[in-house]
Amino acid sequence: MELLSNLGLGFSVAFTTTNLLYCFLGVLLGTLIGVLPGIGPIATIAMLLPVTFTLPPVSALIMLAGIYYGAQYGGSTTAILVNLPGESSSVVTALDGYQMARQGRAGVALATAGLGSFFAGCVATFLLAAAAPPLAEIAFKFGPAEYFSLMTLGLVLAVVLAHGSVIKAVAMILLGILLGFVGQDVNSGIPRFTFGIPEIQDKLEFVCVAMGMFGFAEIIRNLEKKGDRDVFTNEVHGLMPSKKDFKDAAPAVVRGTLLGSILGILPGGGAILASFSAYTLEKKLAKDPSTFGKGDIRGVAAPESANNAAAQTSFVPLLTLGIPPNPVMALMVGAMIIQGIQPGPLVMTSKPDLFWGLIVSMWIGNLMLIILNLPLIGIWVKLLKIPYRLLYPAILAFCCIGVYSVNNAAVDVYLTAFFGLVGYVLIKLDCEPAPLLLGLILGPMMEENLRRAMLLSRGDPMTFVERPLSAVLLGVAVVLLALVFAPAIKKKREEAFQEAD
Amino acid sequence: MQRRATLAALLAGFGLILCGPAAAQGKYPDKPIRYIIPFAPGGESDIGARLQQPYFKKKFGQELIVESKPGAGGALAWSQANTFPPDGYTLISTNLPHLVLQPLEGLVQYKTADIDNVYFYHYTPDAIVVRNESPFKTYADLVAAAKAKPNEVTFAGSGTNSANHLAKERFDQVAGVSTSYVPFKGTGDLVASLIGGHVSAAMSYVTLAIAQKGRARMLAIATEKRHPQFPEVPTFKELGIDWVDGAYRGLAVPKGTPANIRKAVSDMFSEINNDPEFRQKMADGGFELVDITVDKVPAFMAERSRVYVDVAKRMGLVK
Numbered sequence: 001m002e003l004l005s006n007l008g009l010g011f012s013v014a015f016t017t018t019n020l021l022y023c024f025l026g027v028l029l030g031t032l033i034g035v036l037p038g039i040g041p042i043a044t045i046a047m048l049l050p051v052t053f054t055l056p057p058v059s060a061l062i063m064l065a066g067i068y069y070g071a072q073y074g075g076s077t078t079a080i081l082v083n084l085p086g087e088s089s090s091v092v093t094a095l096d097g098y099q100m101a102r103q104g105r106a107g108v109a110l111a112t113a114g115l116g117s118f119f120a121g122c123v124a125t126f127l128l129a130a131a132a133p134p135l136a137e138i139a140f141k142f143g144p145a146e147y148f149s150l151m152t153l154g155l156v157l158a159v160v161l162a163h164g165s166v167i168k169a170v171a172m173i174l175l176g177i178l179l180g181f182v183g184q185d186v187n188s189g190i191p192r193f194t195f196g197i198p199e200i201q202d203k204l205e206f207v208c209v210a211m212g213m214f215g216f217a218e219i220i221r222n223l224e225k226k227g228d229r230d231v232f233t234n235e236v237h238g239l240m241p242s243k244k245d246f247k248d249a250a251p252a253v254v255r256g257t258l259l260g261s262i263l264g265i266l267p268g269g270g271a272i273l274a275s276f277s278a279y280t281l282e283k284k285l286a287k288d289p290s291t292f293g294k295g296d297i298r299g300v301a302a303p304e305s306a307n308n309a310a311a312q313t314s315f316v317p318l319l320t321l322g323i324p325p326n327p328v329m330a331l332m333v334g335a336m337i338i339q340g341i342q343p344g345p346l347v348m349t350s351k352p353d354l355f356w357g358l359i360v361s362m363w364i365g366n367l368m369l370i371i372l373n374l375p376l377i378g379i380w381v382k383l384l385k386i387p388y389r390l391l392y393p394a395i396l397a398f399c400c401i402g403v404y405s406v407n408n409a410a411v412d413v414y415l416t417a418f419f420g421l422v423g424y425v426l427i428k429l430d431c432e433p434a435p436l437l438l439g440l441i442l443g444p445m446m447e448e449n450l451r452r453a454m455l456l457s458r459g460d461p462m463t464f465v466e467r468p469l470s471a472v473l474l475g476v477a478v479v480l481l482a483l484v485f486a487p488a489i490k491k492k493r494e495e496a497f498q499e500a501d
Numbered sequence: 502m503q504r505r506a507t508l509a510a511l512l513a514g515f516g517l518i519l520c521g522p523a524a525a526q527g528k529y530p531d532k533p534i535r536y537i538i539p540f541a542p543g544g545e546s547d548i549g550a551r552l553q554q555p556y557f558k559k560k561f562g563q564e565l566i567v568e569s570k571p572g573a574g575g576a577l578a579w580s581q582a583n584t585f586p587p588d589g590y591t592l593i594s595t596n597l598p599h600l601v602l603q604p605l606e607g608l609v610q611y612k613t614a615d616i617d618n619v620y621f622y623h624y625t626p627d628a629i630v631v632r633n634e635s636p637f638k639t640y641a642d643l644v645a646a647a648k649a650k651p652n653e654v655t656f657a658g659s660g661t662n663s664a665n666h667l668a669k670e671r672f673d674q675v676a677g678v679s680t681s682y683v684p685f686k687g688t689g690d691l692v693a694s695l696i697g698g699h700v701s702a703a704m705s706y707v708t709l710a711i712a713q714k715g716r717a718r719m720l721a722i723a724t725e726k727r728h729p730q731f732p733e734v735p736t737f738k739e740l741g742i743d744w745v746d747g748a749y750r751g752l753a754v755p756k757g758t759p760a761n762i763r764k765a766v767s768d769m770f771s772e773i774n775n776d777p778e779f780r781q782k783m784a785d786g787g788f789e790l791v792d793i794t795v796d797k798v799p800a801f802m803a804e805r806s807r808v809y810v811d812v813a814k815r816m817g818l819v820k
Contacts, residue, residue: 054533054564143699184577187661187684190608201610202570202577322693337569340542340551342689346696448686455683456655456699 006356007129013357014364019059026063027365030070031372034077035380037084037222039395041071043215045331046207047402049338057339058354062361064335068328069121069311069362072271073369076113076304077380080106084222088214089271089307092279096292096299103295108241112249112297113304114373115241120257120305121366124312127261129359132348135320139345142321144452145463149473151323151446156477157266158435160484161273168431176439177446179204186448200415206334208403208415209440210327213433215399216420219392221427241297249301252282260306264313270326271307271314272434278306312362319347319355323445327434330441529589529765533564536752537593539578540687541571544659545625545708545788546594546750547689552782556773571686573609574660575599580610582617587755589762597621597749598809602662605813613806617758620767621751621793621801622774623783625706627668627723627744628734632696633716640720640740643702647678654680657691657700664748667813668723669704674815675742706747707731708787723747730787749805751793767795 013019033044045064052060075087080097093113100109142150159169182193183203194200241249259281260274282302283289292299315332317323322344324330336343341351348355373380403416423433457463465471534557538546550567557565570578575596585591595618603609629643637643647654656672658665661684669682683700685691688709695703696716703709703717707728710719719734723744727736737744752770754763771794773779783790793801 054566140693140697143694143697184573184580184610186572186577186686191610202572202581337542337571340547340567340569342542342692344693346692452683452685455681458652458681 002133003129006133006352007360009352010129010356010358010360013058013353014062014361018056019062019357019361020364022055022059022063023066023361023365024368026066027070027073027369027372029063030067030072031074031369031380032383033067034071034074034087034090035383036074036391036395037078037082037218039399040087040214040218041068041328042210042331043399043402044071045328045335046211047398047405049207049331049335052335052338057336057341057351058357060335060339061332061354061358062365064332065315065358065362066365068271069308069365070369072304072308072311073114073117073373074380075307076117076300077110077373077377078384080109080113080300081381082384084225087271088218089275089311090304091272092275092303093300095279096294096296099293099295100297100300105295108245108297109300110377111241111374112245112301114370116249116253116256116301116305117308118366118370119253120260120309121312121369122363123257124261124264124309125359125363125366127313128316128362129356131265132316132320132355132359135316136345136348139320141469143467144449144456145467145470146473147321147323147449148446148453149464149470149477150321151442151449153473153477153480154266154323154325155435155438155442156480158438160480161263161277164430164432166484168429169435172426172431172433172435173439176436176441177443178439179209179436180440180443181447186444187451203444204440205412205415206327206330206437206440208412209419210331210437211399211403212416212419212421213423213426213437214327216396216416217423217427217433219395220420220424223388223392245297249297252298252301253305255281255285256302256305257309259302260309261313263306264310264325265316266325270328271311274306274310275303278302308366315358318343319358320345324441327437327441330437529762530561530563532590533566534589535585535591536565536567537578537591538567538569539571539575539594539596540569540659541685541690542569542687544688544690545706545748546596547687548708548712548786549623549750549783549788550594552779552786553770553773556776556779557769560772560776561769571690574603574663574666574684576603576609576611576660579603579616582611582753583615583756585755587757587759589754589758589766591755592766593753593755595751595753596664597751597805598667598813599660599663599748601806601809602667602813605810606662613802615756616753617756617763618751618753618798618802619763619795620770621749621791621798622770623788623790624747624749625708625788626728626747627664628705628707628710629672629720630695630703630705630709630713630717631701631720632698633718634698635702635718637702637720640735643720644676644678646701647676647680651679652681654678654701655683656680656702656704657683657685657694658704659686659688659691660684664706664746665704667809668746670817671744671746671812672704675744706787710734711785711787728787730785747789749791751798763795 033039044067071087072089075085075090076093079085079090079094080101083094083098085091085094097109155173159166182200184191191201256278259278263274263277279299279302282298283292314325314329317325318329318332324333333343341347400413403412426433453463464474536550538550540546554565578593582593595616600613600616604612631637656669658669666682673680688705691703694700707722710717719731721737721740722728722734723737723746725745754766771792774790774792780790
């Protein structure tokens, strides 16, 4: 019953004209940048952060959240029609979605992605509402030692689930943690690894690294891909899936939603990871896996449900523990702090209107998205006809304005360009940039909690294994790590990811 | 109508990005002012600034945009204070004794004289706060525990070489005990650890006890007389300890800001401080208002510095 009254509060907040408008603005922008390849939610949210200064906190967060889950809808459109992931979480959708489009079933693929996302969005919103309050209670049991162990587990998880070589994933995370050390030490204020450059005295601006690696580098990579870029723009009709389609897609949607919800909650997870894992799972469960990659509807339904579910449940660790499980949530932390909200277990009790308003807005946003993305699909298709020679420079210009506006510093633009190059080299070397960003986000938080835990235990590192919760978390991390390196599993894992490629 | 207003706000936001560094001309303030808070949200500096916000808008017609830049007990933001344009559109919230004590230790990247304080608006009295379930019912319980197990009693506090850090050292000295200090990025950052029982107590301010009423309580408070909202909590004086102190807060501008703007900032915040409705809200929150205008700042800083250096020397914080 308490849940109902809480949701009631949420509706009263989310249903104001202002908040509905910002929710719409968020999902509209999200769809737009989702459709456009080369620009993602990270770059967009980073760009809009300074604008949110002047907004009321609830409206700001509602809009930013809308961009994230909205992008999951939009990303699939491009993946299906152009065989280019509009969003990195739609990479696998392109495999079967594009094939469906070639077979003249583009409408069905789009509808499956849209309806699957909507179902996942509803389930994930409900999960968030139901799971967050008890989790926030548990969060009080988390002291510095537990936080440290949980983040360690998150990083290990990112390694286990990373796409590709384990060693490379570990290296990326460690590099990220190292980059996180740049700047003033949190306890004493002494600068570290700044090499006398005044602009990085404070810290390496996360937005620069993220935009460079996900914005600039992605565009360079997309420019490389020539070849078949047929846009199936005139063949989008017959949106309604047939009875058989429904029968095939429904179980995949449910599985994708569940897997996505779980992966979203775990630190280190998020939409990208969820879509890859869901696709792999479907292929494993299929009686005849050879239909995948040739236009199997399950290959669209599962990853699209999973990425939307994960985009929403990744708010759980943010709102309950104050830990950002992925780069987008790290930006949300920034947005919350700007608005004077300390992310963590106290948000729910001290700002219930914000907490429940945000959750309810997600459901409303999903409703808006299904309308935006199915009946109005034609508008988005037109967007895809813009030639890339016009589109990419425009996106780059927007990214530069966005980066510059964070601190009004030209150096940040150069830094972004530098990390764009770094990101491109890493992509060429088959090193995923996502674990690096996670290390960059979680590294400083881990250090802070490690030092606090050590102060509390008076320098005794045993505190991490003597405290039961912390010991369990570390134990799980060790087991996972051991499993990845175990020869038999290592081989299986490589096979699984090979297939997903 | 509302839609138009929100759209206008959005456009204004974009405008802010595009013409951020535009020079101040004519009437001051004629555009939003950035107000940097060097601590995590939910702490005293943040709460105080957010209480000032609506009055600033009402009286002077411009937004006061609060921005958190937490780290190193405030030193992170203060060492950047003079990198902002000295045009009156960036204000930095400052704290005492932090500004005096941190440079004394010599590790932070600013000197006390680097910070151009133009006004001090309030202070918050020191207080020892424990969570409701804490086994310590009185100040004596806490001292007894600290005596029985040296270094095992842990105090959470905001920042290193801060008011809380100094107060914790003072507690150790007057009680003749040895306890551990665990710095957080601000009071807002330590609340979850205090309520969750991961630290024995917080060396904080009355404001924390007010904000967490029902979940946390105070053992002693560093005021002259008992606090009207907590008639049951003894003062240190009653416990036989000469301890009436707290953290002062004010604001600074980047070095080189013209004298007329420094005066204008001081006048504006003084006017807010004298608003009866604002005074009531601050008192409810546990803030004690002061009115140290720009002309009185040098004498005030000199007097406070003397006191802090003296206390810090006695505590052994500095040589």
